Amino acid sequence: MTKIIEMSRTHPPLVPAVFDPEYRAAMQAVLSRYTPSEMVGAHRWMGTDADRSAGAVFTGRRLGTQPEPGRVIVTNGTQSAFNMLLGGLVGQGNVLAVESLTYPPILVLAKRFGFIPKGVKMDGEGIIPEALVELCQKDRPKALYLLSTLQNPTTATMSLARRQAIADVARKYDLQIIEDDIYSLLPDDLPPPIAAIAPERSWYMLGVAKTIAAGMKIAYVVAPTAALAEAQFWPGVRATFWMAAPISAAVSTQLIETGGAERVIDAVRQEMVVRHRIVRPMLAGTDFDTKDGALQVWIRLPEAISAADLASNIRVRGVNIGTGDPYALPGETAPQAIRIGIGHAKSHSELDEAIRIIADSHGELLRRHR
Ligand SMILES: Cc1ncc(COP(=O)(O)O)c(C=O)c1O
Structure with missing residues (x-):
């Protein structure tokens, strides 16, 4: 598999x-x-x-x-x-x-x-x-x-x-x-x-x-x-x-x-500081939102790019991410955006590999639509 x-x-x-x-x-x-x-x-x-x-x-x-x-x-x-x-x-x-x-x-x-x-x-x-x-x-x-x-x-x-x-x-x-x-x-x-x-x-x-x-x-x-x-x-x-x-x-x-409980939370907080330091510079070419302590990054996509297409391109390369779709109310259109959880990766190298794939796929789709 x-x-x-x-x-x-x-x-x-x-x-x-x-x-x-x-x-x-x-x-x-x-x-x-x-x-x-x-x-x-x-x-x-x-x-x-x-x-x-x-x-x-x-x-x-x-x-x-x-x-x-x-x-x-x-x-x-x-x-x-x-x-x-x-x-x-x-x-x-x-x-x-x-x-x-x-x-x-x-x-x-x-x-x-x-x-x-x-x-x-x-x-x-x-x-x-x-x-x-x-x-x-x-x-x-x-x-x-x-x-x-x-x-x-x-x-x-x-x-x-x-x-x-x-x-x-x-x-x-x-x-x-x-x-x-x-x-x-x-x-x-x-x-x-x-x-x-x-x-x-x-x-x-x-x-x-x-x-x-x-x-x-x-x-x-x-x-x-x-x-x-x-x-x-x-x-x-x-x-x-x-x-x-x-x-x-x-x-x-x-x-x-x-x-x-506090000691565990402190350790998670410290680990997230390190993860944010890894992730943010790698996503510099995207329109992303995140904040200190956030377990996710939200990336808005240009109109021309479909979040579903981007997610499936990323998936083919071995990374599972979410889109905005499940968050939209019935009858409303979800914004073209993806959500990336950055706490779940098992190691920094796995996180680095996944973010590289996401940033590359995003860049490729962007170039194709220019
Ligand atoms: C906004 C929000 N509330 C609650 C939960 C889950 O909470 P619990 O595991 O306590 O049911 C999540 C998990 O994704 C969440 O994003």
């Missing part, structure tokens, strides 16, 4: 020198602290008290203050939490405001739950407040789903003023805010999430998939209040598929309590 270098995902780089001993130590500590029967013999519901306190510590670093643990729900990943939040907060026949290019699972869930996603126009900082106002007046959305930091796929990141403006619109039009902050732990000096500005209407989500490990399947959700957490999760709603597997929840708690 020909080797394919996988560059279509936004996984964080593996940092085994730090992650492996931290994870092993956390697992051993968990196994000596609880008997297996104590640990896996019962459901975790919204998390044990210790899990929810650890979630408060973890999310508190971004929120500026630690939320009361009763507001924190431990889930088995962001996507799982979407199922509860989008079903409960938006519901059938109602509108969810999203970025004009949005995380594709939202569109899948829209079909499943029967809600209507409506795109809000974006600029370099993400969604534009005036465009959100217009949509609120026209479509009366129940909620807004967005990433204020390192938007997927564009890497757009909001200034503090933009975050405040979005919070103001949400207050004026009584929108619930579902803020997915999954990419926020790698960049330095970020403004606080919108959830810190409008906590009374925000459902703040911080998953570990993009910074600690994709396979842990843990995401912390902070609800506006403890009562609303129960109303959307347990015992408010009888479905329980969002519950975290006890071993993963317990290891995550342990990693947060001992500082292991």
